[in-house]
Each structure stands twice: as structure tokens, then as C-alpha cells.
Amino acid sequence: MVPLTRLSTSGFKMNKKYLNIICIACFTVVIFGFLLTNIIAPDQEFSYSERRKLAQFPQFSTEEFWSGEFFEKCEDYFLDQFTFRDGFRGFKAYVKLSLLGQKDNNGIYIKDGYIIKIEHPLKESSVLIAANKFNEVYAKYLQDLNVYYSVIPDKNYFTGPENGYLSIDYEKMLEILSQNTQNMTFIDIFPELTLDDYYKTDIHWCQENIIPVADALLKAMNANALASGVNYTRHELSPFYGSYYGHAALNTKPDTLVYLSSQIIENAIAYDYETGTWNSIYIPDNFNNVDPYDVFLSGAKALITIDNPSADTDRELIIFRDSYTSSLAPLLLEGYAKIHLVDLRYITTDYVGELIEFQPGADALFLFGAQVLNNAAMLK
Amino acid sequence: MLFSSVSFLYYFLPVVLALYFLVPTRFKNLVLLLASFAFYFWGEPTYSFLMVFAIGSAYLHGIWISRAKNARIRKVALISSIVISIGTLGFFKYWAFFINSINAVFNSTLNPLNLALPIGISFYTFQILSYTIDLYRGTVRVQTNFINFATYVALFPQLVAGPIVRYATVEEALSSRKHSLADISYGIHRFISGLAKKVIIANSLGELGVIFAATNEKTVLLYWIWAVAFTLQIYFDFSGYSDMAIGLGRIFGFHFPENFNFPYIAKSVTEFWRRWHISLGSWFRDYVYIPLGGNRVSLLKWVRNVAVVWFLTGFWHGAEWNFIIWGLYFAIFLVLEKFILNRLFSRLPGAFSHFYLLLVVIIGFVIFNTFGVTESVISLKAMFGMAGIPFTNLETGYYLASYWLIFIIAILLSTPALKWLAQKAKGIKPLANMSGALMPAVHVFLLLLVTGYLVDGSFNPFIYFRF
Numbered sequence: 001m002v003p004l005t006r007l008s009t010s011g012f013k014m015n016k017k018y019l020n021i022i023c024i025a026c027f028t029v030v031i032f033g034f035l036l037t038n039i040i041a042p043d044q045e046f047s048y049s050e051r052r053k054l055a056q057f058p059q060f061s062t063e064e065f066w067s068g069e070f071f072e073k074c075e076d077y078f079l080d081q082f083t084f085r086d087g088f089r090g091f092k093a094y095v096k097l098s099l100l101g102q103k104d105n106n107g108i109y110i111k112d113g114y115i116i117k118i119e120h121p122l123k124e125s126s127v128l129i130a131a132n133k134f135n136e137v138y139a140k141y142l143q144d145l146n147v148y149y150s151v152i153p154d155k156n157y158f159t160g161p162e163n164g165y166l167s168i169d170y171e172k173m174l175e176i177l178s179q180n181t182q183n184m185t186f187i188d189i190f191p192e193l194t195l196d197d198y199y200k201t202d203i204h205w206c207q208e209n210i211i212p213v214a215d216a217l218l219k220a221m222n223a224n225a226l227a228s229g230v231n232y233t234r235h236e237l238s239p240f241y242g243s244y245y246g247h248a249a250l251n252t253k254p255d256t257l258v259y260l261s262s263q264i265i266e267n268a269i270a271y272d273y274e275t276g277t278w279n280s281i282y283i284p285d286n287f288n289n290v291d292p293y294d295v296f297l298s299g300a301k302a303l304i305t306i307d308n309p310s311a312d313t314d315r316e317l318i319i320f321r322d323s324y325t326s327s328l329a330p331l332l333l334e335g336y337a338k339i340h341l342v343d344l345r346y347i348t349t350d351y352v353g354e355l356i357e358f359q360p361g362a363d364a365l366f367l368f369g370a371q372v373l374n375n376a377a378m379l380k
Numbered sequence: 381m382l383f384s385s386v387s388f389l390y391y392f393l394p395v396v397l398a399l400y401f402l403v404p405t406r407f408k409n410l411v412l413l414l415a416s417f418a419f420y421f422w423g424e425p426t427y428s429f430l431m432v433f434a435i436g437s438a439y440l441h442g443i444w445i446s447r448a449k450n451a452r453i454r455k456v457a458l459i460s461s462i463v464i465s466i467g468t469l470g471f472f473k474y475w476a477f478f479i480n481s482i483n484a485v486f487n488s489t490l491n492p493l494n495l496a497l498p499i500g501i502s503f504y505t506f507q508i509l510s511y512t513i514d515l516y517r518g519t520v521r522v523q524t525n526f527i528n529f530a531t532y533v534a535l536f537p538q539l540v541a542g543p544i545v546r547y548a549t550v551e552e553a554l555s556s557r558k559h560s561l562a563d564i565s566y567g568i569h570r571f572i573s574g575l576a577k578k579v580i581i582a583n584s585l586g587e588l589g590v591i592f593a594a595t596n597e598k599t600v601l602l603y604w605i606w607a608v609a610f611t612l613q614i615y616f617d618f619s620g621y622s623d624m625a626i627g628l629g630r631i632f633g634f635h636f637p638e639n640f641n642f643p644y645i646a647k648s649v650t651e652f653w654r655r656w657h658i659s660l661g662s663w664f665r666d667y668v669y670i671p672l673g674g675n676r677v678s679l680l681k682w683v684r685n686v687a688v689v690w691f692l693t694g695f696w697h698g699a700e701w702n703f704i705i706w707g708l709y710f711a712i713f714l715v716l717e718k719f720i721l722n723r724l725f726s727r728l729p730g731a732f733s734h735f736y737l738l739l740v741v742i743i744g745f746v747i748f749n750t751f752g753v754t755e756s757v758i759s760l761k762a763m764f765g766m767a768g769i770p771f772t773n774l775e776t777g778y779y780l781a782s783y784w785l786i787f788i789i790a791i792l793l794s795t796p797a798l799k800w801l802a803q804k805a806k807g808i809k810p811l812a813n814m815s816g817a818l819m820p821a822v823h824v825f826l827l828l829l830v831t832g833y834l835v836d837g838s839f840n841p842f843i844y845f846r847f
Contacts, residue, residue: 024568025820031397034831074387082390088831100786165778
């Protein structure tokens, strides 16, 4: 019998016939192995890493069968329910970034342990839509208020240009906003931020690092107290796998989610207009949600009003915002008795006026991340 | 169904392979036929009936031709077959083009119908034509077994994007073929190579096409990146598909003809077309060019023959003017080469003719890849700095930095460099043994990597499915 392999002076030698058998066996094991595991493994309803519902086996209908739609849905189902899906995505990402030397994978790259998404190019028309939306809200509700706007840079702002990655032209974005918004003052928070102020695995900033941002906003809006004057108590939750962790599909170290409490924050309560319930500012149980960032003010909500009974002022603030403000708003409580948080992605401009009252002399702030401004069609 | 899909790789293929190798020999063609219908039905439920009609018509015409009592009836049977085949192809592929052209010229309002193109119709129609014409010529025997004939036309490995397999090539294998470990192993090797070419290289280069279309900051350099990327993408896409088809065919015991032979190392357009889509080129040579007289005619008629063949080659690719121009563009270079360029290049170093060929091909694919003549002209003007756009910018630099290695790999793999290295390695025993032993590991690595790309990616149909 011919040995399968033998080490000889000429090196590693293998009989051609056995080589063919090994080649066929490997191929067979892979395709039949995954056929079996895909059949046996129970279907998943949700991908926590991708934060989306997974396709289920389609319901049969004669119409969809003959139109081909049924088979297209089957393709989606096979892809979504593929065994070790996340592992395969990670393998592809590793090869693309490390072996093929590509600068990003699906628009995401990793720099110094930070997972960073490329937002590019600047969509000038979108920024114009945002500016017009600010003006529309002003004309409708804010004419007797002190109105401000600010922009939150994304992580790529800090790493992109110097490392050769594409990024938004922030200068142009601010210029468009400046030229097209009326009766509102720009508050520059860029100098208060560095890359370290953001989570490594998430899109958002870390609450414990944005006290200078809160101070800059409070100062600019003439509040009589600053966040930096408060002795906050740190609470840590870990491991925190942010939204980019699943997108990147690569093994990176998780973050620790820190939230800061004080007497004022502990006494404050938030009214959720969607559910009609009063809640605490922080809900640590939400750390186990699909998005652990929901710890801050229950996450994505259309309209929230925070009542601050410990305030030594009766000033009110209305923030038109995105999710960044969920962790910032508690730090602004030092200066306000009431803060309304309006997320125009989930509530229409017209409807807001039916739910909250705009007190003359109150402050209003438009505070959005660059990603939302660059995709402002989502503002209602 | 796509070869480069999870449904094909991990559901369809293992099931078909298991059934095929488990059933007795006499049922193997039936398994292949049913699998082929399922394969086609998955992507084109309603047009499956059109394919069944085409197969039935060709089968009956084959019997008619073979049993015709005299030459005149044989001819009538052949013409009938050709009219039905070309008529069906013409109606589904070219009707809208003709009607839109008539409407444009005569300002009429005829209904173009805008029918969706049945996948693979250009390929299986040409296979059917080769059968009936060869039968008429007496170079093949009639196939009376319907299952065998239907298997020939519908055979899923080459059904939707070739190579165009002549009936004569598989005539014997349809009734009796051998399966060997060596063939199956080689088939797996070709299949995985093609899969990797398509999914890892062609699709990556295809991303640049999407980026190019989306950006508002085009530069001269980005136009060239886009043009070169498409030139490489279409090669890896189409030759990848051919590799997969040839590989799958080999697993099932069929020996399909090669369709590509490193076309980008050619030094003339004439040579390029001997290396690119060989099965289409040889089809037009044998069924159009030579019947017209080939090159054994007067100079004027030869030019006519070349123009006809290249007009048809362009038109075969799509019912758009830019495809016709693309075909005739190559005809012009073929004529120029015959009279001027070949003599000129013979006096110059080989690099000149190679550079000339690459330039002609890249520009050709710009014409091919744009919608309409106006867009072609705009793109070509931009490539040669006549559009008033900057030479480069930050964005172009980024994409160049991100894709340069893929370009290098693609360029290297589009030459016989790897083949040459393998040949050299064969001469060094330890290296040859080691590379042979590593091959299964390379296959598994590529298969898993392709799976990663598929699971993470979106739907990426083959470019040649359009034709």
C-alpha cells in the first residue's frame, strides 16, 4: 500500500490519488457540513451584533412563487440564518483590512482600538435641509426664546484627516449652517472634545468625559451653574459592546459604560410622552437591552421632559436632539428646572407644539451629531 | 440562482451532488436535468417555460432535419429552427431596442413592451443553433433521447453564462461519461478558483464602480481607476464564471471548452479575441464568418465579413447602441492591424503593442460600460483631461490607497505569472510536493473566505447575466 504521506529527503510528498481524495473530502465536509448545521441549527429572530431582525423562512404564496419573490426571500433567509454568521463576517473583515490592505470594511475602520465609521462625503443639500428645519421650528415655536445650535463631531473628525481617511468637510458644514440659519447663535463645542471622549465600540460620547461640553453649553446659554462644579458619583457597567462592535465584526475590547449621578440627578424625573410614564434619569436595567446606551433616559424616545425639583432656578431648556443628548442632558440639569428633549426623527415638528409649551424667555438648543445633519431627510 | 450564493453553495450543490452520485448511471442525466430546471426556475420561474419551449422546438427540429427525405426539406427544417430560435431571442432581447429606434426615427408611438431579458437566453439559443446547424451539416448525430438533449441545453453549470458548449463537444459524454477522482478533484479546484475570482476580486473591483457612480468629486485619475477596475472586473467576473462552469462540468464528467486564455497579455486585438470569450468568438467564426467566405474572398468582402461578425458580436452583448459601437470599434482595429499596425508593431519592442492593446481594450470597455454614446464620449473626454476636472484629489487618493493591493493581485492573476511559478515549482521536488499538499487547505481557506464575503455582502449578480 502506498503511504498517505512520507517525509523524505525531497521533503513532504503525497500520493496523487490520496491528494485527490483529501481535496474532495475537504470540499465535501465544508459544503455538507454547513448544509447540515444550517438545517439543524434553530433559526434566530434577532442579531444582537447587527442590531436588526433576521429574515425568517418566507411564507409560501402562489403569487410570490411565480413572481420569483419567494425565492428572493429564501436567499435573504439563507444569508441571515447562516451558521456562524458573525464569525464569517469577522473573517472577511480581517482579510479585507489586514491581508488585502483595504482601508475600511463596509465604511468602518479601527484606529488605536477605536471602531470608527466613515461618514463621507458631506451632503450639502442635507445640511441645508437641516438648516431649513431649524428655521421652520424657530418660526413656529421659538420666536420669543433664546435659540442656539451646536454640532457634535463624529469620531472620524479626530482620526480621519490625519490618517488619510475620508471624512466630512466640517468647515463647509458649519459654513452652510451659519449662512442658512437665522436668529440663532452657534455654540462651538469642538475644542472641548477629543477622540478619548468617545466610546471605542460605540458611536456616542462617554458621559464622564463631556463635562467640559456641558460647561461650554451652559456658559454660552448664560446658565448660572456649571456641571464641573458638581461632585458626581461614578457608576460603571461592563462589558459595554456598542453599536459599532457588531458592525465591525472584529474582536475588539469592550468599553465600560459610566454614568454620573448627583443629588440633583437622583431627584430629577423624566416623563416619557410615548408611554405616559415617569422614570428615573438612568435605568441601569436597560444595560441588558439590545442597545445598552438605553441606560441614559431610556434611549431613543420622541419626546421627554425632565423635571428638576432641586433646581434653584425656574429656567427651561428645549433641546432638539439626537441620541447624543441622552447622556448630556443630565449634566445640564445644573442650570435648568425643566428640560424638554425633542427628537425630530421620531416626532413631527407640527405635533411637538401640541405636547409641550414654549415659554417665552426659555432657551432652545438644536444639538445634533454630524451623521444626522448629513442625513437630515430623517428630520420630520 | 447564482453560483456565488449561499443557496447554491450550501443547499443546492450538496443535494445535487449527493443525488447525482447516489443514483444509478442511467438516471444521472435525469438528475442533472431536474436540477438544472430547479436551478433556472429559482431565478426565472415564468421564463422557465420559454426555455422548455426552446428545448422542445430544437429537439423536434433535430428529428425533422435528420429524417427529412431530401435536401430541400432539410433546409426548410433548418431555416425553421433558426427562425424560431433567432425570432425568440430577437423578440425577448431586441424588441424594445427596435421599437424604440423606430419610434425615435419616425416619431411613432409603438409599444416597446420592455420585457425583462430571460437569463441565459443568448447562451442557450446559441447552443441550440450549433446543434441544428451541425446536424444539418452532418457533423453530429441526431439526439433522439429527449432527456439527453434537454440536459445538453439546460445543463446548469453553463446554462446562464456559458461557455457556449457545442453539441459536438458533449455528444459522447451525454450518453456515456466517466467519473474519476482526478476529474472531480480538478473540478473542485476550478470551481473554487472561479468562485474566489468572482467574489473576492471581481466584486471588490465592482465596489469602485459603485463609488465612482456615487461621487460628485470625479477626477481624471478616478476615471482611469474606474476604467481599469472595470476592465479587470469583467475579466474576473466572466472568467470566474467560466472556471466555475468548467469545474462543475468536470465534477459531473463533462469536459467543457476553455473560454479564456489570459486575454490581457495579448499584443493585438486579433490575439485578444482569440483569448477572450473563446466560445463566442469561435461560434461566430464557424457559423457566420466562414459561411460568409471568411478571409478567402476579395478585400472588400473580407472587410464586410469582419464588420458583420463584429456588429453581431457587439449586438449579442446587448440591445444598445454602445454595444454595437463597441463591436464595430474592434472591427476597425482588426482591419487596421491587418493593413498597418501589425507591420508597424513588428518593428517595435513588444511593450508597445502590449500597451496599444491594453489601451484599446480599456477604452473599449469604457464604451461597453457606459449608457449611451453621450456618456461614453463624456467619460473618454474626462479620461484624457478634456473635461476641466482636477487630475486627482483626496478622495481619489483614498480609493487608490485602499484598493492598490487588489489591483496588483488582479493584474498578476490576469497574467500567467502564477501558472509560470507553478510550472517552475514542479521542477523543484520539495516545493512541488508541498504546494500539492497545501492545495486542499488553500481550497478550504478560499471557500470559507468566499462564504464570509457572501454572508457579509449584498446581492451581486454576474455581469454576463445581462447578455
